[in-house]
Amino acid sequence: MKQLQFFLILFPSFLFSQQTKLVDFKSVNADITVNPIDKSVSGKVEYTFEVLADIDTIRLDAKNLNFNNVKVNNQMYKFSNSAKELLIYQGYKKGNNTLSFEYSANPKQTMYFVGTGENMQIWTQGQGKYTSHWFPSFDDMNEKVIFNMRITYDKNYRVISNGILENKTESGNNFIWNYKMKKPMSSYLLMLAIGKFEKQTLTSTSGTLLENYISPEDVSKFEPTYRYTKQIFDFFEKEIGVNYPWEIYRQIPAKDFLYGGMENTTSTIFSQYYVVDETGFNDLTYINVNAHELAHQWFGDLITATSGKHHWLQEGFATYYALLAEKELFGEDHFNWEMYEIAERLQQASKTDTIPILNEKASSLSFYQKGAWALHVLRENVGHKNFQKAVKSYLKKYGFKNVNTDDFFAEIKKVSKYDTKKFQEVWLESPVFQVKEVMAILNKNKFIQHYFEVSELKDISFSQKKNQIEALLKSDVFYPIKEEIIYQLQDLAYEEKADFLKTAMQTKDFKTRQAIAKTMRKVPTDFKAEYETLLDDDSYITKEIAMNVYFSEFPDDQQWLLEKTKDWIGFNDKNLRVLWLTLALRKKDYQPENNVKFYEELLQYASPNYESTLRQNALTKLLYLDKNDINPMKYLVNGLVSHRWQFSKYSRDNIRALLKSDKHRKYFESIVAELPENEQFQLNRLLNEKI
Numbered sequence: 001m002k003q004l005q006f007f008l009i010l011f012p013s014f015l016f017s018q019q020t021k022l023v024d025f026k027s028v029n030a031d032i033t034v035n036p037i038d039k040s041v042s043g044k045v046e047y048t049f050e051v052l053a054d055i056d057t058i059r060l061d062a063k064n065l066n067f068n069n070v071k072v073n074n075q076m077y078k079f080s081n082s083a084k085e086l087l088i089y090q091g092y093k094k095g096n097n098t099l100s101f102e103y104s105a106n107p108k109q110t111m112y113f114v115g116t117g118e119n120m121q122i123w124t125q126g127q128g129k130y131t132s133h134w135f136p137s138f139d140d141m142n143e144k145v146i147f148n149m150r151i152t153y154d155k156n157y158r159v160i161s162n163g164i165l166e167n168k169t170e171s172g173n174n175f176i177w178n179y180k181m182k183k184p185m186s187s188y189l190l191m192l193a194i195g196k197f198e199k200q201t202l203t204s205t206s207g208t209l210l211e212n213y214i215s216p217e218d219v220s221k222f223e224p225t226y227r228y229t230k231q232i233f234d235f236f237e238k239e240i241g242v243n244y245p246w247e248i249y250r251q252i253p254a255k256d257f258l259y260g261g262m263e264n265t266t267s268t269i270f271s272q273y274y275v276v277d278e279t280g281f282n283d284l285t286y287i288n289v290n291a292h293e294l295a296h297q298w299f300g301d302l303i304t305a306t307s308g309k310h311h312w313l314q315e316g317f318a319t320y321y322a323l324l325a326e327k328e329l330f331g332e333d334h335f336n337w338e339m340y341e342i343a344e345r346l347q348q349a350s351k352t353d354t355i356p357i358l359n360e361k362a363s364s365l366s367f368y369q370k371g372a373w374a375l376h377v378l379r380e381n382v383g384h385k386n387f388q389k390a391v392k393s394y395l396k397k398y399g400f401k402n403v404n405t406d407d408f409f410a411e412i413k414k415v416s417k418y419d420t421k422k423f424q425e426v427w428l429e430s431p432v433f434q435v436k437e438v439m440a441i442l443n444k445n446k447f448i449q450h451y452f453e454v455s456e457l458k459d460i461s462f463s464q465k466k467n468q469i470e471a472l473l474k475s476d477v478f479y480p481i482k483e484e485i486i487y488q489l490q491d492l493a494y495e496e497k498a499d500f501l502k503t504a505m506q507t508k509d510f511k512t513r514q515a516i517a518k519t520m521r522k523v524p525t526d527f528k529a530e531y532e533t534l535l536d537d538d539s540y541i542t543k544e545i546a547m548n549v550y551f552s553e554f555p556d557d558q559q560w561l562l563e564k565t566k567d568w569i570g571f572n573d574k575n576l577r578v579l580w581l582t583l584a585l586r587k588k589d590y591q592p593e594n595n596v597k598f599y600e601e602l603l604q605y606a607s608p609n610y611e612s613t614l615r616q617n618a619l620t621k622l623l624y625l626d627k628n629d630i631n632p633m634k635y636l637v638n639g640l641v642s643h644r645w646q647f648s649k650y651s652r653d654n655i656r657a658l659l660k661s662d663k664h665r666k667y668f669e670s671i672v673a674e675l676p677e678n679e680q681f682q683l684n685r686l687l688n689e690k691i
Contacts, residue, residue: 061132137187191264263296308360316371
């Protein structure tokens with residue numbers, strides 16, 4: 001029976017891999033309507049396709065979709081809907097054909113309805129979730145289609161899809177947005193985003209329009225969020241040697257997005273988390289994700305891996321080219337520091353991560369970061385110019401097609417005698433991280449050499465190295481070296497290191513000062529004045545640390561601190577505002593008449609009206625203030641059904657911990673009946689777990 005079940009699971013994907021050899025779907029024209037009230041999608045769809053050889057059944061992936069009026073070449077024929085696939089048996093012939101139908105669905109995944117009312121956003125995520133949950137299409141990446149989408153929606157909202165917006169027409173209270181593609185792409189790259197967005201447009205040096213979107217309340221954050229966008233785009237066209245392969249490029253921030261970003265063809269969606277103001281930019285930038293998703297427009301969208309085994313050809317390339325873009329922006333030292341930090345993560349992970357890159361079950365760390373290091377090793381060995389020439393040839397040859405690792409190496413072999421077979425064995429087929437080869441490359445950089453020298457000082461007594469430390473702290477050396485010094489000083493008695501900390505505090509580099517904030521949990525009285533200046537740093541992370549420590553260390557100044565910081569907000573998770581409310585509630589004599597108001601604001605941030613990052617931050621603080629407070633519990637239960645796995649896991653873990661208490665268990669048992677069905681199901685699962 002187990003063998004039979006295994007066969008049945010693989011059977012559809014096997015059939016699809018065969019179908020692409022016998023049938024070539026060319027294009028699709030779709031008229032789509034999205035209903036936010038019942039969270040449904042429906043549409044009229046027409047595919048054109050060519051039958052290349054005899055085939056008894058033609059399949060489209062369609063997860064829990066309903067079909068009507070199914071026609072082949074404008075005639076009604078027998079079809080089946082398996083709840084996984086639409087199956088067509090008759091009416092087609094060798095050569096060109098059409099398939100049309102009407103469909104509807106209430107997607108359980110892939111299309112997400114986030115927020116309510118004016119704050120409603122609707123967006124899709126095809127990779128890893130399958131577009132076929134909301135649009136009848138092809139889970140197989142090897143089937144590439146030209147998508148043309150007409151979407152009808154409330155005229156008060158903006159609708160974004162792939163390709164050029166040919167026109168927008170009014171229809172009652174709606175607009176019909178008409179998007180067209182000129183070239184084919186895999187179905188997982190199909191996207192839809194609906195929401196209240198403002199737009200700014202840049203133009204690349206080559207003339208491509210770069211449309212950047214943002215929520216109306218974040219208009220002041222346009223520049224810091226999208227900083228360097230044009231420079232990255234121009235750099236890629238020059239470095240890759242192949243012009244951007246599509247007609248337009250857009251970037252859209254989505255609330256509670258599942259990942260950092262998604263490289264939908266022409267229209268990247270990325271997390272609202274990266275929308276930052278000028279101060280937030282210092283700690284958290286969109287630059288790397290921006291570059292990564294843009295690189296995918298070539299590596300992943302223009303050329304797409306034939307299977308998961310070759311996924312590194314997408315993620316490894318996108319990760320590496322994003323790092324090359326950072327090198328162009330910030331220099332060699334920055335680039336090598338990033339590569340060193342990645343190497344450290346990979347070396348640590350290699351102790352337990354035993355699946356090599358060239359395996360569909362490899363970890364994200366392997367596909368992305370080890371893939372990037374593999375490309376760096378390859379580029380260093382074949383030479384930068386040869387590597388660039390091979391990549392250009394590879395993209396030109398396989399554009400709008402699917403590729404495997406051998407296809408890429410074939411182009412490398414044309415420009416270099418480098419042993420790609422040995423390289424594949426060592427870097428792609430072995431789980432071992434090649435530390436020796438990596439260190440040899442890193443040590444070509446003088447800054448990295450210097451950093452390693454400073455790192456070795458940790459084993460030397462303070463008296464022997466203090467002159468060297470003082471000189472470095474007063475120098476303009478790259479910040480990681482100063483950070484390393486601060487970390488080496490953290491366990492030293494304050495009296496011995498006081499002068500050095502005060503010297504470090506004089507630096508203009510906020511990261512060095514932040515290292516002091518991170519390592520100093522007790523603040524001596526004679527360092528109070530210096531520590532207080534951290535509250536004024538242009539860093540929301542430094543401010544948060546300093547607020548916390550200062551509040552604990554100097555009780556007499558708590559009133560002053562709360563007054564100074566009362567208008568601070570911070571990142572999108574309102575890290576400073578949530579901390580301020582927590583501290584204000586802890587200080588019982590601070591505006592006692594407003595305690596209820598402060599509490600209600602904090603509790604509101606835990607509700608479904610806000611993004612999960614803010615909700616989680618607020619819930620953490622509420623549980624810290626009083627783990628017996630039942631008011632946040634309903635929001636914790638609601639978190640169990642969040643589409644973001646990070647938040648649902650957080651909620652699950654906290655409820656599990658609370659259930660160890662009889663008091664909390666009785667409370668959760670008492671509210672089950674009044675919960676929505678999906679929340680009941682998830683809470684009951686936890687209640688029924690064996691302790």
